[in-house]
Amino acid sequence: xxxxxxxxxxxxxxxxxxxxxxxxxxxxxxxxxxxxxxxxxxxxxxxxxxxxxxxxxxxxxxxxxxxxxxxxxxxxxxxxxxxxxxxxxxxxxxxxxxxxxxxxxxxxxxxxxxxxxxxxxxxxxxxxxxxxxxxxxxxxxxxxxxxxxxxxxxxxxxxxxxxxxxxxxxxxxxxxxxxxxxxxxxxxxxxxxxxxxxxxxxxxxxxxxxxxxxxxxxxxxxxxxxxxxxxxxxxxxxxxxxxxxxxxxxxxxxxxxxxxxxxxxxxxxxxxxxxxxxxxxxxxxxxxxxxxxxxxxxxxxxxxxxxxxxxxxxxxxxxxxxxxxxxxxxxxxxxxxxxxxxxxxx
Amino acid sequence: xxxxxxxxxxxxxxxxxxxxxxxxxxxxxxxxxxxxxxxxxxxxxxxxxxxxxxxxxxxxxxxxxxxxxxxxxxxxxxxxxxxxxxxxxxxxxxxxxxxxxxxxxxxxxxxxxxxxxxxxxxxxxxxxxxxxxxxxxxxxxxxxxxxxxxxxxxxxxxxxxxxxxxxxxxxxxxxxxxxxxxxxxxxxxxxxxxxxxxxxxxxxxxxxxxxxxxxxxxxxxxxxxxxxxxxxxxxxxxxxxxxxxxxxxxxxxxxxxxxxxxxxxxxxxxxxxxxxxxxxxxxxxxxxxxxxxxxxxxxxxxxxxxxxxxxxxxxxxxxxxxxxxxxxxxxxxxxxxxxxxxxxxxxxxxxxxxx
Numbered sequence: 291x292x293x294x295x296x297x298x299x300x301x302x303x304x305x306x307x308x309x310x311x312x313x314x315x316x317x318x319x320x321x322x323x324x325x326x327x328x329x330x331x332x333x334x335x336x337x338x339x340x341x342x343x344x345x346x347x348x349x350x351x352x353x354x355x356x357x358x359x360x361x362x363x364x365x366x367x368x369x370x371x372x373x374x375x376x377x378x379x380x381x382x383x384x385x386x387x388x389x390x391x392x393x394x395x396x397x398x399x400x401x402x403x404x405x406x407x408x409x410x411x412x413x414x415x416x417x418x419x420x421x422x423x424x425x426x427x428x429x430x431x432x433x434x435x436x437x438x439x440x441x442x443x444x445x446x447x448x449x450x451x452x453x454x455x456x457x458x459x460x461x462x463x464x465x466x467x468x469x470x471x472x473x474x475x476x477x478x479x480x481x482x483x484x485x486x487x488x489x490x491x492x493x494x495x496x497x498x499x500x501x502x503x504x505x506x507x508x509x510x511x512x513x514x515x516x517x518x519x520x521x522x523x524x525x526x527x528x529x530x531x532x533x534x535x536x537x538x539x540x541x542x543x544x545x546x547x548x549x550x551x552x553x554x555x556x557x558x559x560x561x562x563x564x565x566x567x568x569x570x571x572x573x574x575x576x577x578x579x580x581x582x583x584x585x586x587x588x589x590x591x592x593x594x595x596x597x598x599x600x601x602x603x604x605x606x607x608x609x610x611x612x613x614x615x616x617x618x619x620x621x622x623x624x625x626x627x628x629x630x631x632x633x634x635x636x
Numbered sequence: 637x638x639x640x641x642x643x644x645x646x647x648x649x650x651x652x653x654x655x656x657x658x659x660x661x662x663x664x665x666x667x668x669x670x671x672x673x674x675x676x677x678x679x680x681x682x683x684x685x686x687x688x689x690x691x692x693x694x695x696x697x698x699x700x701x702x703x704x705x706x707x708x709x710x711x712x713x714x715x716x717x718x719x720x721x722x723x724x725x726x727x728x729x730x731x732x733x734x735x736x737x738x739x740x741x742x743x744x745x746x747x748x749x750x751x752x753x754x755x756x757x758x759x760x761x762x763x764x765x766x767x768x769x770x771x772x773x774x775x776x777x778x779x780x781x782x783x784x785x786x787x788x789x790x791x792x793x794x795x796x797x798x799x800x801x802x803x804x805x806x807x808x809x810x811x812x813x814x815x816x817x818x819x820x821x822x823x824x825x826x827x828x829x830x831x832x833x834x835x836x837x838x839x840x841x842x843x844x845x846x847x848x849x850x851x852x853x854x855x856x857x858x859x860x861x862x863x864x865x866x867x868x869x870x871x872x873x874x875x876x877x878x879x880x881x882x883x884x885x886x887x888x889x890x891x892x893x894x895x896x897x898x899x900x901x902x903x904x905x906x907x908x909x910x911x912x913x914x915x916x917x918x919x920x921x922x923x924x925x926x927x928x929x930x931x932x933x934x935x936x937x938x939x940x941x942x943x944x945x946x947x948x949x950x951x952x953x954x955x956x957x958x959x960x961x962x963x964x965x966x967x968x969x970x971x972x973x974x975x976x977x978x979x980x981x982x983x984x985x986x987x988x989x990x991x
Contacts, residue, residue, distance in 0.1 A: 308762035313811070313964035315697060315761065351683065352657040354690035355698065365762050367698075388660035397663050398936060404670035412673075423720065427729045547677050548669045550684055553941055554891075555927040558884045 301377060302330075305355075305368030307337065320358065320366055322377050329366060338364050347378055350385040408548070413540055420536045421529045429532065430477060433497035437481065440501070448482035450504050455482055458507055461516050462500075464590040465523060476526050480519075482507065494522035496531035510600060516587035517597030524582025530575040573624070580625050584632050598629050643960045644695060651950035653691035655940035661687055662939040678712060679705030688946055689758060694955050697761040703753075744774035755808060763964045768814075769807030777803045794824030801898050810904060811966040819901040827893035830916065835886040842874070842881060885920050892916040899953060907958030914952045922948055 307318040307329055318337060321328040327345055329337040338360050346359040356374050358366040368374065375381040387393075448455070462480050469478075476498040483501055485491065490506035500522045502515075510518065525531065542561050546552065552560060584594040665680035682705050689699040722735055748771055755767035781796040798821060805817035892914045899912030926941035 311763075311811075311966040311968065312962075313697075313761040313763045314962040351686055351690060352653065352661060354653075354687065357700070384664070388657075388664045390656050390660050394660055394663055397667050401663060401666045401670065402934065404667065408670060423723045425723050425732065427732045431729070431732070544674075547674055548666060549935065549938065550665075550677075550681060551942070552938065553923065553926055553930070553945065554888055555880065555884050555923045556930055558879055559927065559931075 301373075303368050303370050303373050303377070305366055305370070307331075307367070308365045309337070310363030310365075318366065320368070327360075329360065329364060338362050342378070345378075347374065347380045349380070349382045350375070352385075352388070405548075408544060409541070413537065413544060416540045416544070417533050417536045420540065421532050424532060429497040431497075433495040433499045436495050437499060437501070440483070444487065445483040445485045445501075447484060448504055449484050450482050450507050454507060457512070458482075458502065458515060458519075461512055461592075462519055464592075465516060465520050465586050468586050468589040469523070469527070478523060478526065492518050492522050494525040494531065496526070496529070496535075498526045500526070511596055513587070513593040513596030514600035516590060516592035517583055517594060517600065520583030520586040520590075521579045521597070522583070523586065524579030525575065527582060528575065528578050530572075530579065533575075534572065576625055577628050580628055581632060584629055594629070595633060598626060598633075601626055601629075643957055645956060647695035647955045647957060649950040649953040649955070650693045651688075651691055651943070651947040652693060653687060653943055653946070655943040658687060658943055659939040663936075675709065676705075678708035681705070681708055688942075692946070692950055694760065695957065695961055697961070700759045701757055702759065702764075703757040744778055745771055747778065748774050751804070751807070760810065761961065761964065763811040763966045766809040766811070766967070767807050768809065769803055773803050773807075794821055794828050797827075797894060798824050801894065805898060805902055811964045813905045813964055815902060815904050816906065817898060817902045819897055823897040824894065827890050827897070830893060831886040831890040834889055835882045838882045838885070839878065842877060885924070888920050888923050889916040892919045905959075908961075909956045909958065911954045911956065912952060913954075914949065919948065 302319040302321045304319050307316050308314060309316075316337070317332050319330050321330055322342070325342045326339065327342055328339045331337050340361045344361045348357040348359075350356060350371055353369065353371075355367040355369050356371055358368070358374070360366065387397075459480060462478075466478055478498040478500065481499055481501045482504065484504045486505075488503050488505070490509050491503045492506055493501045495501070500519060502519070506515070506518065545560055580597070584597060587597075588594045661683060665676075665683060669675075669677040669680050682701065682703055685701040685703075689701040692699045722739075725731060725735065748767075748769055751769060752767045755765040758765045777796075777800050781799045785791075785793045785796040798819065802817060805815050808815045893916055896912045896914055899910040902910045904910075922945055926944065929937045930941050
């Protein structure tokens with residue numbers, strides 16, 4: 291027998307004890323009988339005793355000292371794990387699993403696979419739920435906030451004459467008439483801004499505000515404008531802006547929930563890195579918005595090919611326009627193929 | 637038993653866990669969390685905290701953590717329920733405004749609850765910690781002082797930091813015994829200065845080596861729109877580098893120096909004192925090398941990184957007992973496990989008090 295048998299015929303476990311609500315440390319041993327335990331101090335006096343069933347034994351956690359709590363609140367600590375488990379029958383499968391063993395390689399592989407699945411499917415589900423849960427007024431407030439900060443940093447009031455503005459608003463109205471009446475949740479509106487460094491460009495904010503730069507308004511044909519504005523409306527309808535924000539935040543929340551604390555530098559890197567990773571979804575979003583925009587402008591009676599021509603006009607390397615819409619709307623070769631395909635279908 | 641009249645005069649903190657052992661616990665936690673769609677992560681959090689508490693020793697006596705996964709899970713469910721209620725109620729801008737104001741008032745309350753919960757769920761040498769900070773002090777420390785510091789263009793930031801540390805340290809107790817902390821403002825300004833030197837120095841070096849000048853509006857705008865233009869990508873990379881090379885290390889240096897100051901001026905029961913000799917640059921090196929090792933191993937070395945950091949911090953922290961460590965007494969209520977505590981720990985509101 292690996293245990294020390296005392297004169298009373300019980301088995302003793304060496305350790306240290308603390309009386310209830312006290313920090314007084316006492317070298318002590320726990321004598322375990324048939325259905326009774328005794329806590330005995332170095333002077334061989336019984337500190338406390340209890341029925342075996344009334345003793346609370348905490349599950350094992352690595353090599354950390356085992357905690358045994360007696361009914362009166364006395365705490366007994368011991369590192370004689372095997373003796374405790376043999377005597378009191380407290381071996382747990384969780385601890386067995388956690389031990390350093392080749393099996394952990396399989397666990398690690400399962401984790402990597404699981405993490406990939408969470409990233410691919412779990413995050414998308416979470417993002418959709420978050421988009422659905424976001425209150426309309428909050429999204430509108432986001433638009434106002436983003437517009438205000440753009441006005442501070444990079445845009446000036448529009449210098450466009452009112453006639454041209456009215457023409458573009460008319461195109462916008464035609465497009466909006468074609469939008470599925472069931473998708474009236476968005477408050478689409480146009481904002482004209484003079485943004486000299488952005489070239490011919492347009493942006494969609496999550497709540498439905500579409501910013502058109504003066505350069506775009508002046509240079510693009512009505513058909514091309516319908517295509518571009520339709521494309522931006524596609525971003526709004528598909529909640530692309532919100533989805534990208536949530537994807538970057540959601541990735542961070544998921545990681546911190548599953549992995550726990552990641553350490554000081556990694557935390558910063560993850561928060562920023564998720565933002566960059568979330569951009570890989572922008573390509574899919576661009577294709578979706580193109581399809582939406584081309585269909586919409588076709589339905590509204592505009593020529594969807596105009597967007598393709600507009601692409602080509604921007605794609606000329608010697609033109610200033612190359613730093614405009616295309617540079618902030620990536621993946622245009624793929625998108626041109628997609629548009630041509632759409633064209634064939636229509 | 638008679639309490640011995642002689643006592644040890646110096647007791648270093650020690651961390652007895654090992655990376656190898658924690659790896660098993662961590663990876664099994666992760667797998668179970670994924671398999672249960674995140675529900676087990678509440679129990680995983682408890683198991684991790686228990687591991688680090690139970691393996692940290694001072695004078696041969698260890699810490700412990702007593703919360704159970706169910707309490708953590710309930711805290712998280714309450715947060716989710718709060719978000720859903722917020723969404724369902726926010727039908728117009730006015731209601732949203734009222735609720736946002738309500739939330740601003742709620743945050744200090746939640747912080748105090750969370751600090752109290754975490755203190756009561758932690759123990760050392762069989763005695764639970766306590767937290768006595770008030771809602772009013774939390775409002776001052778987390779809203780008023782940072783606001784005033786911002787008005788001073790952050791030149792008064794060390795005063796805000798000291799107020800926070802006073803709030804945290806003086807609010808804590810071990811059973812019926814209280815901690816106390818106070819310090820002159822000088823060390824806090826030194827910490828800020830060291831952080832500024834790093835931040836400014838690294839940014840100057842970064843800009844000297846960067847081939848293109850950084851165009852922040854362009855980078856931000858490119859980030860928003862997902863540009864693949866090379867110049868914009870360089871800008872994004874440079875922004876990212878500034879955060880990682882300048883800001884994050886400056887924060888680590890600041891916190892390390894503040895930690896030293898707090899421990900070196902902390903007393904327990906006005907007779908036990910502490911000493912922290914953390915080197916900011918060494919801690920920075922540990923954080924940076926941990927970061928690269930964890931990233932290069934797809935996160936698998938994270939347990940090693942945690943253990944390494946915990947061991948360094950423990951090895952540079954010392955207790956100087958001014959009397960017997962056997963005389964601390966716990967309050968009867970502190971060990972109670974009332975249901976009211978269940979929602980004490982709200983995710984994201986935890987402030988780790990460096991052990």
